[in-house]
Amino acid sequence: MKTLLIKDCMILTMVEGEKPFLGDIWIVDGRIAKIGPSLEEEADRVILAKNRVAMPGLINAHNHASMSLLRAFSDDLKLMDWLDKKMLPAEARMTREDVYWGTTLGIAEMIASGTTAFADMYVHMDAVAQAVLDSGIRASLTRGMVFFEDDGGRRMAEALDLIDNWTGAGDGRITTMLGPHAPYTCPPKPLQGVIELARKRQIPLHIHLAETIEEGEKIRAKYNQTPTEYLHELGMFHDTHVLLAHAVHLNDSDVALLRGMRGGVAHNPVSNLKLGCGIAPVRELIEAGVTVGMGTDGAGSATTLDMFAEIKAATWMQKLKHGDPTVLPAEAALRMATIESAKLLAIDHEVGTLEAGKRADLILIDLDKPHLQPVHDIPALLAYSATGADVDTTIVNGEVLMHQRQFEAFHWEEIKREATARASRLVEGL
């Protein structure tokens, strides 16, 4: 039996209706055994957490972690130029080892900024899975598939290898999905095949949707439909759990098509802002009963994987769009980054709130700082003033991955050396 006791913190459980309270958290074999005031259990390790807030770890519902190698290499470009002229040529040079170290760099950033689980879509996914396993973080992994040039047979085989070989690995830390990349890279025939397979084997889907106006124009020209109608008509929203990334350009009838869907939307506000894509209809989706979580997208576009930046951007954008500061309040934005994202990854029965019986995925945020005093309202402080650098401790599955801002499971110097050397090779001459 392995035990950990966290003492004297303000606890924000993110369970609906529960106010923050002062107490302790007792963790046994990776799960929360008890939460409450003055727990006196014996523990192998005790963390004194005075002046800290304990909350569920943040869940990044859309990422391409390995693209951290391409951070700040091609900014301020249009999405299609960025993708075609910069990302795809650099990605064509990526080896399995590059993906391992790029993902590890991304994971290091996530752990350092309070993210305890992420959804990832990329290539060389066995290397991504290995990096997740080695680092101690939790992830839902997807082999991204484009079906441009060929029938995608090799991609499909790799996607199934990932699912068959890695689902449930690392004491359940790794889960998997099937990942057709986007409407504009997946023609109807292969996409229909993926949807049928997902339904038959009950595998969730992860796909980009309606990120730009250009995407809408492309799909309109080809199929005379909106991207959402295109997926809907192929049957994607019948009886399959779907994680939709972006969903920026949806009209009212698109939103209505998503009503009652399983899964939901990963909102990526910083990426959408930075690429000038637009403001997703988050309020309308939530009103239609669609689950809306939050992600960063890859650091190649977003530059940062700090979920606290997403939380701020999400609420600011909705307030601005609707001209109404009461829209998407602090607590709702924090919910999007925790329990709502957990629902998108289909792991909300295990993580996303702090409750006895759930996996111990949690973070401690240090409030002993000028920008986090006085403490009138904890959710408002966390949503509007905290940043990833205020995260003091990150715990996944009961394992302490960072404490007092020191990595416990990582050799930072090695990650930095590997990542910088590989990154320079990838972008040489581009």
Ligand SMILES: N[C@@H](CCSC[C@H]1O[C@@H](n2cnc3c(=O)[nH]cnc32)[C@H](O)[C@@H]1O)C(=O)O
């Ligand atoms: N190239 C692969 C598919 C990889 S899926 C992951 C892909 O998503 C791409 N990507 C990253 N961010 C975005 C985005 O915001 N929109 C669309 N694609 C993106 C990224 O460049 C990466 O190639 C194949 O041949 O099957």
Ligand SMILES: [Zn+2]
């Ligand atoms: Zn993406």
